[in-house]
Amino acid sequence: MEAFRRVQGRLAPLDRGNVDTDQIIPKQFLKRIERSGFGPFLFYDWAKDPDFVLNRPEYRGAVILVAGPNFGCGSSREHAAWSIQDAGFRVVIAPSFGDIFHTNALKIGLLPVRLPEASVRRLMDLATEDPSLEATVDLETQTVVAAGIRQDFEIDSFARECLLNGWDDIALTLRHEEAIVAFEAARPSWLPSIPAAEPAS
Amino acid sequence: MPRTLTQKIWDEHVVRSAEGEPDLLYCDLHLVHEVTSPQAFESLRLGGRRVRRPELTLATMDHNTPTRGGRAAADGIGRRQLDALEENCRWAGIRLYPMGSRHQGIVHVIGPELGLTQPGMVIVCGDSHTSTHGAFGSIAFGIGTSEVEHVLATQCLWQRRPGDLAVTVEGELPLGVTAKDLVLGLIHRTGIAGGQGRAVEYRGSTVRRLSMEGRMTLCNMSIEWGARVGMVAPDETTFAYLEGRPLAPRGTEWERALDHWRSLFTDEGAHFEAEIRLQASELEPFVTWGTNPGQSAPITGRVPEPADEGAERALRYMALRPGIALQDIAIDRVFIGSCTNARLEDLRAAAAVLRGRQIHPRVRAMVVPGSTQVRLQAEAEGLDRVFKAAGFEWREAGCSMCLGMNPDVLQPGERCASTSNRNFEGRQGAGGRTHLLSPPMAAAAAVAGHLVDVREFAPEAL
Ligand code: SF4
Numbered sequence: 001m002e003a004f005r006r007v008q009g010r011l012a013p014l015d016r017g018n019v020d021t022d023q024i025i026p027k028q029f030l031k032r033i034e035r036s037g038f039g040p041f042l043f044y045d046w047a048k049d050p051d052f053v054l055n056r057p058e059y060r061g062a063v064i065l066v067a068g069p070n071f072g073c074g075s076s077r078e079h080a081a082w083s084i085q086d087a088g089f090r091v092v093i094a095p096s097f098g099d100i101f102h103t104n105a106l107k108i109g110l111l112p113v114r115l116p117e118a119s120v121r122r123l124m125d126l127a128t129e130d131p132s133l134e135a136t137v138d139l140e141t142q143t144v145v146a147a148g149i150r151q152d153f154e155i156d157s158f159a160r161e162c163l164l165n166g167w168d169d170i171a172l173t174l175r176h177e178e179a180i181v182a183f184e185a186a187r188p189s190w191l192p193s194i195p196a197a198e199p200a201s
Numbered sequence: 202m203p204r205t206l207t208q209k210i211w212d213e214h215v216v217r218s219a220e221g222e223p224d225l226l227y228c229d230l231h232l233v234h235e236v237t238s239p240q241a242f243e244s245l246r247l248g249g250r251r252v253r254r255p256e257l258t259l260a261t262m263d264h265n266t267p268t269r270g271g272r273a274a275a276d277g278i279g280r281r282q283l284d285a286l287e288e289n290c291r292w293a294g295i296r297l298y299p300m301g302s303r304h305q306g307i308v309h310v311i312g313p314e315l316g317l318t319q320p321g322m323v324i325v326c327g328d329s330h331t332s333t334h335g336a337f338g339s340i341a342f343g344i345g346t347s348e349v350e351h352v353l354a355t356q357c358l359w360q361r362r363p364g365d366l367a368v369t370v371e372g373e374l375p376l377g378v379t380a381k382d383l384v385l386g387l388i389h390r391t392g393i394a395g396g397q398g399r400a401v402e403y404r405g406s407t408v409r410r411l412s413m414e415g416r417m418t419l420c421n422m423s424i425e426w427g428a429r430v431g432m433v434a435p436d437e438t439t440f441a442y443l444e445g446r447p448l449a450p451r452g453t454e455w456e457r458a459l460d461h462w463r464s465l466f467t468d469e470g471a472h473f474e475a476e477i478r479l480q481a482s483e484l485e486p487f488v489t490w491g492t493n494p495g496q497s498a499p500i501t502g503r504v505p506e507p508a509d510e511g512a513e514r515a516l517r518y519m520a521l522r523p524g525i526a527l528q529d530i531a532i533d534r535v536f537i538g539s540c541t542n543a544r545l546e547d548l549r550a551a552a553a554v555l556r557g558r559q560i561h562p563r564v565r566a567m568v569v570p571g572s573t574q575v576r577l578q579a580e581a582e583g584l585d586r587v588f589k590a591a592g593f594e595w596r597e598a599g600c601s602m603c604l605g606m607n608p609d610v611l612q613p614g615e616r617c618a619s620t621s622n623r624n625f626e627g628r629q630g631a632g633g634r635t636h637l638l639s640p641p642m643a644a645a646a647a648v649a650g651h652l653v654d655v656r657e658f659a660p661e662a663l
Contacts, residue, residue: 017511018393018493022625027606031265031278033239033285035346045627070394073427074625076237076329078345099398099429100329104345158222158359170250173355176217176225180357183216183227190450190458191229192317193256196294 001109003166007090008136009063011127011146014053017068021080021101024072030079038079039086054087058131064091066123072101072112081105091137093144095120106159109166113137113144113153122149139164203468205365206434207400210340210465214323216357223359229322229339231352232308233260233295235286236606237327241350242289252293254356259317260290260297263307264606268569268596272300274608293353306572306598309333309540313417314574316446320435320462325352330540330622332423335432336416337439338465340400342429363429366399367473370407372481377656377663379550380415381542381620381639383407384422385487385497387479393495396428399474402467403433407481413442414546421541422622425494434466488527488652489624489637491515496624500527500642500654518626519634520614527652530636534617535566535647536629537593537640539603542620543571547640548579551620552587553662554644554655560592561650567594567609569601593647605630618646 029041046052053059065084071094072080081104084092092110095117105112115123126133126147135146139160144151162169173180204212217225238260245252252258265282267274275283283300290297298305304315309330312318318334324341325331327349334341348358368387388395401423403416411419416433423431433439440459443449450458485499492515498505506523507513516523521530537543537551548568560566568588570576576598579585585595602609603621611617611633620643624635636652641662645655656663 016514020493020623020625022604022623022628026627026631027604028631030236030606031276031282033243033281035240035244045631070397070427073393074329074424074623076327076331076343076345078237078240078347081345096394096397099427100343100345104347107345107347156223156361168248169359170248170351170354173225173351173357173359179217179225180227180355184356187227187229188457188461190454190461191322192319192448192450194259194296194317194448195256196290196296198296 001107001166001168004090004109004111004139004163006136006138006140007063009134010059010061010131011064011066011123011133011135012054012059012062013124013127014065014067015124018070018073019067020074021072021077021098022074024080025077025083030077035082036086038083039088042083042087061088063089064093064135064137065089066120066127067092067094069095069117071097073098076100078104078108081108081110085110093120093123106163109163111137111139111163115144115151115153119151203471205467205471205473206338206402206432206465207340207365207430208362210321210323211362213321223361225357226323226360227357228325228352229257230312230317230324231258232312232324232326232331233258233349234263234308234328235282236264237346238289238349239282239285241346241353244350245353250354252295252353255294257356258295259312260286260295261305261308261311262286262300264600264604266300266599267608268599268601279607303573303577306574307540307543307600309421310544310571310575313337313413314446314572316443316449319443319449319458320439321465325358329424330421332428332431333417333421333540335420335423335430336413338432338435338462340430340432343424363398363400364474365472366396366401366428367476368401368403368479369405369476370403370479370481371405372407373410374407374481374484377486377641378484379639379641380411380418382484382487384419385489385494385637386484388422388426388495389487389497391426391477393425393493394427396423396426399428400430401428401432403431408433409436412546413438414544417544418541422494425622435462486639486642486655488642490519490521490527492518492624492626494622494624494637497637498527500652502527528654529651531616531651532564532618532636532646533615534611535564535643536569536602536617536619536621537567537643538569538571538601539621540571541622542640543569543575545575545578547620548575548584551640551644552584554641554659555587555591555593555648556662558591558648560647563650564647566592566647567596569596570598573598602629604628618643618652
């Protein structure tokens, strides 16, 4: 994963709550077996409306998506996070996130930032009034700064470490190989095991 | 210290824990399907890594699979995913139930029916409805593709223990009110983010009285109110369901397992962050009117005045006006299927309503059994004949129109009564409109041609 420290850029205000992953990337685009190339299908159905916020030229090139509560609820498709990242966003700011989306985003280096509803509202209004407004999201200091207003945000300390260093968490886990082996040796024998080939019955 | 059920199982699966870090949790079972796994296998191979415990992994084809016409009916890119899964499983030595296999089916239906889903386990899958397996008293949750890769490589996951939430339901469910109505009623009350990130334990006499099928329906929709995990403590109902299944323990192993499983309950005095209490007697059959599973009302109700902008947009999408009676909503399609409601008990309940009846001439209806085993058992009981005689299409197992990633989709503007779990915009096909309900309610709607109260429509079938 690419390391994440600090991002500065414009905001795109998506003023909707409960944006589910089926809206972020509809299922007809989940058939690819590659990890990239999902950007053009981001919010596919909503984007058919020429007035949809991400279609407006003034928000082209925005790197911070600002959205309503419970963003990314619904399915586990990591494709949702991929498509947002692929479309050029590095950060999503919302009052709350769907649980699995939140994890997926962290795993790929798309920073989900939780801010209080009033702060999100203010950012949304600012970005609506002045699309050229830039904000800075700093993971090291855990702050969002826009129009001279500074907001602190909380983030899981472990996830933050991983992001700041761009760590591959599989490598991190494999450092605990001994503990895993010891755990495996003590697992109860009744637990199921499925050989690749089905036994002849 | 008294512990909750979740905490007990969690504690048994911690490989390593350290101050300030999430726990490293061991996964007893990893279920894999074609949509969320190809990139994980690819990345694993690129990293020069292998699958650590292929024998703790099971794969099936479900999301993409056509429900008639066999594999040839899958479209080009869809077929690429099926091919990739086959190739990846061969490479890793993972058992796969492909299309045509007698154990193929929706991933959350086949785990339980094989006896693979057992109490006290940690179960993960690249699918949000993994919470279904919690019905057996296991910690089961959905993960994304990066985590799928992590589990393939290490059999472990970094996790912080979610807070515990209790949902207690007491009393007897009224006639015609199913586990589906119970969970829709619950989400109606809590909202779709009411359980966000929590581990939910469903308790109380109503839950105890539910069959395993009903418990699976209930746990399945935990994610629809945002919960990470939804579970029911194992009991005699659980053990009776499991005994003798192909992958359940046998002989002395069964006895040892049983001893352990009997210790899996929440201790008296254990701490929950909050408790939600429901009275079963107050529940009615529920139907959704909007575009998320919380936007629902009892079938006797009306489409409400929109309370916010989201509800306004939902009504516009659904082409519904506030104030109209839910029972006046005419439908074009009926879908009985999905990991929520396509097990044998669901099909029996729907068939009971259809016996001796014909579906409305405008309606196109189909039944898609949750697994090939369910299909075969239903056929052995003659349920297929009941459905077909009523005018339903009888299909092969798969996710089908639950998400329309296969040829089964709604056309724009079509309105569907569906036993699945999500009514998001376009979920069953772009522009399609979904009303979620129980299997008997779906069957009744198929006959009536509009949403209808099954309690009045077919009281003899309940
Ligand atoms: S039936 Fe629907 S919800 Fe269940 S696994 Fe398939 S697509 Fe997902």
